[in-house]
Amino acid sequence: MTKDLNGSDTGKKNYANTAYADGPWTLPGERVRLAEDVPLPLDCGVELSAIDIAYQSWGELNADQSNAILICHALTGDHFVVGEHPITGKAGWWETVVGPGKVIDTDRYFVICSNILGGCMGSTGLQSNNPETNTPWGRDFPVITIGDMVRAQKRLIDHLGIEKLFAVVGGSMGGMQTLEWACQFPDHVFAAVPIATAARHSAQNIAFHEVGRQAIMADPDWCKGNYLAEGKFPHRGLAVARMAAHITYLSEPALTRKFGRNLQDREAVTYGFDADFQVESYLRHQGSSFVDRFDANSYLFITRAMDYFDLANRYDGHLTNAFKDTNVRFLVMSFTSDWLYPTHESREIVHALNAGAANVSFVEIESDKGHDAFLLDEPEFHKVFEGFLEGCAEHRGLERNGS
Amino acid sequence: MTPDNPTAMRVDLQLIANMIDPNTRVLDVGCGNGALLEYLWRNKQVDGRGIEISTEGVQACLSSGLSVVQGDIEKDLSNYPDDAFDYVILSQTVQAMMDPRGVLEQTMRIGRRAVVSLPNFGYWRLRLYMLLHGRMPVSENLPYEWYNTPNIHFCTIRDFVRLTRHMNLTIEQSLFLDEAGTSKTIGSSTAAANWFGEQAVFLLRK
Numbered sequence: 001m002t003k004d005l006n007g008s009d010t011g012k013k014n015y016a017n018t019a020y021a022d023g024p025w026t027l028p029g030e031r032v033r034l035a036e037d038v039p040l041p042l043d044c045g046v047e048l049s050a051i052d053i054a055y056q057s058w059g060e061l062n063a064d065q066s067n068a069i070l071i072c073h074a075l076t077g078d079h080f081v082v083g084e085h086p087i088t089g090k091a092g093w094w095e096t097v098v099g100p101g102k103v104i105d106t107d108r109y110f111v112i113c114s115n116i117l118g119g120c121m122g123s124t125g126l127q128s129n130n131p132e133t134n135t136p137w138g139r140d141f142p143v144i145t146i147g148d149m150v151r152a153q154k155r156l157i158d159h160l161g162i163e164k165l166f167a168v169v170g171g172s173m174g175g176m177q178t179l180e181w182a183c184q185f186p187d188h189v190f191a192a193v194p195i196a197t198a199a200r201h202s203a204q205n206i207a208f209h210e211v212g213r214q215a216i217m218a219d220p221d222w223c224k225g226n227y228l229a230e231g232k233f234p235h236r237g238l239a240v241a242r243m244a245a246h247i248t249y250l251s252e253p254a255l256t257r258k259f260g261r262n263l264q265d266r267e268a269v270t271y272g273f274d275a276d277f278q279v280e281s282y283l284r285h286q287g288s289s290f291v292d293r294f295d296a297n298s299y300l301f302i303t304r305a306m307d308y309f310d311l312a313n314r315y316d317g318h319l320t321n322a323f324k325d326t327n328v329r330f331l332v333m334s335f336t337s338d339w340l341y342p343t344h345e346s347r348e349i350v351h352a353l354n355a356g357a358a359n360v361s362f363v364e365i366e367s368d369k370g371h372d373a374f375l376l377d378e379p380e381f382h383k384v385f386e387g388f389l390e391g392c393a394e395h396r397g398l399e400r401n402g403s
Numbered sequence: 404m405t406p407d408n409p410t411a412m413r414v415d416l417q418l419i420a421n422m423i424d425p426n427t428r429v430l431d432v433g434c435g436n437g438a439l440l441e442y443l444w445r446n447k448q449v450d451g452r453g454i455e456i457s458t459e460g461v462q463a464c465l466s467s468g469l470s471v472v473q474g475d476i477e478k479d480l481s482n483y484p485d486d487a488f489d490y491v492i493l494s495q496t497v498q499a500m501m502d503p504r505g506v507l508e509q510t511m512r513i514g515r516r517a518v519v520s521l522p523n524f525g526y527w528r529l530r531l532y533m534l535l536h537g538r539m540p541v542s543e544n545l546p547y548e549w550y551n552t553p554n555i556h557f558c559t560i561r562d563f564v565r566l567t568r569h570m571n572l573t574i575e576q577s578l579f580l581d582e583a584g585t586s587k588t589i590g591s592s593t594a595a596a597n598w599f600g601e602q603a604v605f606l607l608r609k
Contacts, residue, residue, distance in 0.1 A: 199558075297551065347514050350472055351482040359452075360473040363461050391468030 027086045029056040029079060031122055035154040040117075041151070043308075046142040050131065054122025055079050055114035058098070059106040061162070066190075067394055068162045069104055070153065071113040072170030072177035075235045075302055076242075076294055078121040078209050082106075087293045089181040096377050103386045108398075109166065116177075117152035118302055120295035124334075127166040127228065127295060138297060139225035146173070146309045150180040151366030157188070164188050166396055167389065170340065171195040171374035173302070179349070182330070183311060183322045191329040191392040193385065196338050196374045198345035199319050200310035205340060208248055209303040216296050225297055238286030238296045245269070246286045251337040251370030255279060312352075319352035329395065330360040331388040333381065335373040361388060412438055414584050418604045419492055422518050422576060423447060427489035429491055430454070430514065432476055432506075433496040437464035444469065452488075454479060479605035488514045499553045504551055504566065511572065511609055520604040522595040523579065525559030525597040544601060560597045561590065567607060576606040 016273055026322035031054045034040075039049035056079045061068060071081055071094065078085075081100055098104045104111055115123040118141070126141040157165065168181040168189050177196025182192040198205075216222055219237030223230045247255075259279040263269065275281040283369065313322035334346035344365045353360040365381045367373040373381065393399070411506040412420070416439045423429060423497050425447040433438050434453030437460070443449035453471035464471040472479070477500060491514030497503040498521055512518045512581040522545060532540040539549040547554065558566075560579065569572055577599030589603065598605065 090584050144548075331465070351439055353474070354482055354487075355484050357484075359470050360472060361461070361465055361470045362474070363458060363465075364473055366458070380458060380462075384458070384465060387466035391465050394468045 023117075027054070027122055029054055031055075032156065032159055034152070034159055040155065042142050042148045043145040044142050048117075048124065048142070048359065051124040051152060052119065052122065053114050053152060054119075054125070055112060055164055056081065056315040057113075058082070058111045059109050061110040061160075062398075065162050066166055067108065068110045068112060068157075068160075068165050068399055069167045069169060070157065070165050070181075071098070071104070071111060072149075072168065072181075073113060073116065073172035074172040074174050075245075075306065076290070076299075077174070078119065079115045080121070081111075081113045082195070085293075088098070088289070090315055091376060094239070096375065097382065097385070098271040103130060103382050103389065111358060112157075112160070114153055114156050116149045116159050116297065116302070117233075118149065118305065120298040122384045123152075125295070126297045126301060133192040136228055138228065141297075141301065143304055143308075144301060145305050146180050147184065148177045149305070150177050150184060153177070153181075154185060154188070164190060166398070167191040167193060167392065169379060170193070170196055170197075172307055172371065175341075176306065179322075182326060182328045184326050186323070186326045189328050191331070191389070193286075193331045193333070194346075194349065195333045196335055196341050196346075196371055198341050199312060199322075201257065201307050206307045208245065208340075209307055211244050213300050213303060215244065216300060217298075222296060226298075227296065232235070233291070234296045235291040237330070238291045238294065238299060239284075240324070241299060242294075243283045243287040246283060248340045249372045251339065251368055253337065253368040254370050257368075258282075261298070273278070319348065320356040321357050323353055323358050326356070326358050328359070329392055330358060331385070332360065333362050333374075333384065335367045335369070335371070335378075335381075337368045338371045338373065340371040414586075415602050415604055416442070416494060417418055417519045418578055419494055419520060420578070421446070422604070422606045423449065423490050423492075425449065428487070429492065430483070430488045431489045431492045431494070432480070432510065433490075433494065433499075434464060434469075434471060434598050435460050436562045437467050437471065437544045440464065440469050441467045441492065447527065457488060464560070480506065480513060483513040483545045485512055486515055489515055490518055494518075495521045495522065497609060498558065500554050500556060501540060502549075503556050503558075504570070507566070507570065511607065512571070515608070516575070517607040518604065519563075519607060520602060521558070521593060522554070523597065523600045523603055524557040525561060526597045526601050528582075560600055560603045561593045563603070563605070564589075566594055573608045574605055575601065575608050579603045 034049045034051050040045050041046035077093050080092050081094045100107045115121040118125045126137050128311045130137045168178045170178045175194035176252050178192050181189050216234050219234035221232040222234035225232055231307040262278045264275050264278045264281040309320045312319040332350050334343040346370035350362040365386045367378055370378050429449045429451045431453045434455050440451040440453055444451050454474050455471050461471045461473045485488040491510045500506045577598040578586045579589050580586050580602045581599050
């Protein structure tokens with residue numbers, strides 16, 4: 001059972017007993033076993049053989065397989081992009097963008113999204129069995145990188161028989177994967193749309209992640225990472241990690257607009273430490289609902305993967321060389337109030353691409369909704385995004401919409 | 404404009420397009436809605452890029468299949484490598500810059516050639532307007548008042564030619580547009596062009 005921040009049972013199930021402890025895999029979508037013959041090499045030096053990748057797809061692949069779009073999800077996202085989420089019951093995380101007649105038009109494109117390697121929604125990760133011991137990997141799972149996630153996705157795309165993706169798109173950590181795709185597999189990507197992201201994780205972002213990790217590891221129920229075996233779950237630590245992170249996804253104006261200094265179900269402050277303010281109550285809810293659907297160790301490992309992300313590092317610090325002679329068409333987008341991945345980090349990507357004479361477009365979208373703007377109803381963002389895909393479709397020889 | 408009907412394009416844009424060889428790399432600085440870039444792409448198979456400050460302009464360009472970076476010309480040109488383009492276009496742009504000479508220097512650095520179009524403040528009607536009214540000219544082509552005009556660095560054709568000499572640039576081709584919209588070559592004496600040209604277009608080389 002999930003406990004609230006004061007340790008009382010909320011009566012709800014948490015991630016540990018919803019997704020795995022109940023027995024065999026039951027979530028909707030597809031799951032394939034890959035890398036059985038040729039193991040997947042990881043950046044840390046380990047090789048993984050026989051990995052499972054859970055994914056969903058929408059729309060139809062056309063005859064010449066030129067209309068496939070791969071969506072890369074963010075840190076706490078998954079492949080339940082649209083439709084009811086099997087665990088939370090809420091709408092998919094990108095309903096604003098994906099669907100029939102929407103920006104990523106499922107009537108027109110074949111749209112794929114897979115749970116990342118190291119994720120906790122069906123792809124091989126910390127809760128999967130280590131084939132050598134036949135017990136869950138837990139903390140012994142190799143530390144994966146954004147590059148590893150993308151190499152696993154490439155195996156899936158190969159498995160689906162798609163030679164060249166029409167587009168790879170994603171926001172935040174999904175944007176990092178998008179950049180990796182363009183860097184590692186430029187001949188297999190026609191267009192790339194990295195949104196609200198950066199070519200390397202900043203010191204400030206590493207710092208925020210460290211706060212979250214320390215919160216998890218400070219929870220006695222984390223059991224040095226061994227909580228599943230001990231029948232426990234570090235819900236309080238993970239909830240605090242989520243609360244701290246959630247603040248970074250918003251903006252001061254958005255918080256003020258939504259909550260101001262309004263009090264929660266009371267007329268006056270209580271001179272105590274209950275959630276007097278609405279914003280506190282909101283954050284507590286964000287934290288406690290997060291533990292219902294996410295694994296604590298996965299959170300540690302995925303945040304680490306983001307921290308390690310530094311695309312230029314592999315090219316002696318020259319980001320331009322990460323995209324040398326690329327034919328990929330890029331659209332880079334940022335949001336004015338995003339202080340987690342501020343516009344100047346997107347501009348660095350654009351400058352590097354320009355310096356290499358790459359085909360790049362860039363727009364900074366006016367929004368006060370912070371980093372999460374890419375998930376929300378932002379008409380200008382959607383128009384620009386749709387226009388770019390429309391233009392690319394013409395260059396790719398796909399029929400124009402309505403024609 | 405539609406690509407099939409190039410006559411509908413702004414006259415100075417058509418003159419610029421005529422100066423550009425097919426199958427070249429072009430950067431249009433301040434490309435607006437991308438009309439010129441789209442024309443060059445569809446009719447001259449040009450590999451075009453744009454810089455535009457307005458979101459609406461960038462959006463229009465992207466929908467047309469063009470590649471455009473939203474940005475500030477005076478800050479962003481420095482990020483492009485030397486000789487990155489065969490042509491860099493400044494259409495009706497230099498006069499709106501804080502530092503026109505700096506922008507022209509950057510333009511000549513990143514492009515092998517530049518095509519510059521500008522309004523001519525030496526045009527006789529503008530001179531007469533000032534002479535008779537004693538006020539800054541407002542006309543169909545220059546509809547702004549002095550306090551809200553984006554054109555903060557007006558020059559005449561003669562002024563611009565003088566700047567190109569200071570910068571040791573070669574004028575490969577130069578045209579002016581008279582009030583009938585007819586284009587004529589600017590001769591070695593700039594006098595006629597400076598009196599009768601409403602606009603001018605220059606093809607420059609380092």
